[in-house]
Amino acid sequence: METESNLLDQEIAEILRTVVDGAPETLLVVNPSKDTIEELIGVATEYEGDLPTIRLLAQEGTLKDVMEDFIVASNAADLIDEGALSLRTTDEVPSNSLIVTDEVVIALVTADDKVGGLTADDDEFVAEAYDSYTAQWEETSDFSLRTPAISRVRDTLGEEISADAQQDFDEVLSSMETARGDGDGLDEVTISLLVAAKNEALLYDISKWGEDVGIASKATFSRTKTKLEDMGLIGTEKVPIDVGRPRLRLKLANEDLQNAETDQLAGVAQSMLN
Known part of the structure; x- marks a missing residue:
């Protein structure tokens, strides 16, 4: 597994923008923290180019807590209405927060107030991870967001x-x-x-x-x-x-x-x- 081009000591929003700028077709965000979900919604809402299909797979309690904020939830609802975002919940999540596309896997690691994006772009590893989390996504349940767009x-x-x-x-x-x-x-x-x-x-x-x-x-x-x-x-x-x-x-x-x-x-x- 290659770990070149690691995105170290960056804000979560910067890491997310870097991935979105790479124009993947689908972006899987697995087991994100509350901060990562908020930043993802913010980045996607403000992004001026074409967004990938964003699939967010998180623990139900985490999503519920984040979506108590009307600002975040109503922007998320807009993205869902546009077909840019899907929210699903699962109890079977890895210990790391991951960003997965068909070209890269990034593990988000937080230490104190710093965030590191540890990158793996080995073709075989990325393909296996993408297929694995896509399959996991397809087996999970939609999160019911009741907040209006x-x-x-x-x-x-x-x-x-x-x-x-x-x-x-x-x-x-x-x-x-x-x-x-x-x-x-x-x-x-x-x-x-x-x-x-x-x-x-x-x-x-x-x-x-x-x-x-x-x-x-x-x-x-x-x-x-x-x-x-x-x-x-x-x-x-x-x-x-x-x-x-x-x-x-x-x-x-x-x-x-x-x-x-x-x-x-x-x-x-x-x-x-x-």
């Missing part, structure tokens, strides 16, 4: 609420590293409600949109609205309608939020919720 979220938000709301949603997400809702970034329902309040949209409209697009149920939107209202982040005013109970218009209730630039909205809200 970010492009669909953006498009429908612009159509159902407003173009300004879509732009604000984009800016808020771009300002965040994660959107997990566990104290490490706001969750997607909170973000949606804050954007709706900034644009003085109706609770009925934003919660119906959120349920229709697959973000969360109307009940979840209602509970989160109550929490944000109780904590003084947003307020409501009644808007009469022709038939039925008045609808509630959302507004930002806190002066710091009202005065914040859109790209600061998440940070200000996070500090208040903490």
Whole structure:
């Protein structure tokens, strides 16, 4: 096994970009760490050329944890919709994280804060590894990703609420590293409600949109609205309608939020919720 051209002391994203730049037809990523999955989704989302068919085979618990982040999951859903990414789970995984194409096998080795890509490009070894992991892939089960694709979220938000709301949603997400809702970034329902309040949209409209697009149920939107209202982040005013109970218009209730630039909205809200 030849180990020339090792990709030592590089960021995971650099190693992944190097492999994708090699234009393989299929890229198998086996037993990736949480960081590797996040970086892979990021690299694939931002890549401007033709992507290979990316097959990601991971432990179910690892995938579930990573996909709790709305930013990662919604971008992954976009890639799946485009046919560029498939996610599958297995309990039978090697101890190493591997990147496998029909031309190279790379073992990702992490030591402290450094990553090494140990490369093997011996034809016979690579062919055996590629065939072996392809066979393993075909025997595994699809991972069910319930998060909607970010492009669909953006498009429908612009159509159902407003173009300004879509732009604000984009800016808020771009300002965040994660959107997990566990104290490490706001969750997607909170973000949606804050954007709706900034644009003085109706609770009925934003919660119906959120349920229709697959973000969360109307009940979840209602509970989160109550929490944000109780904590003084947003307020409501009644808007009469022709038939039925008045609808509630959302507004930002806190002066710091009202005065914040859109790209600061998440940070200000996070500090208040903490």
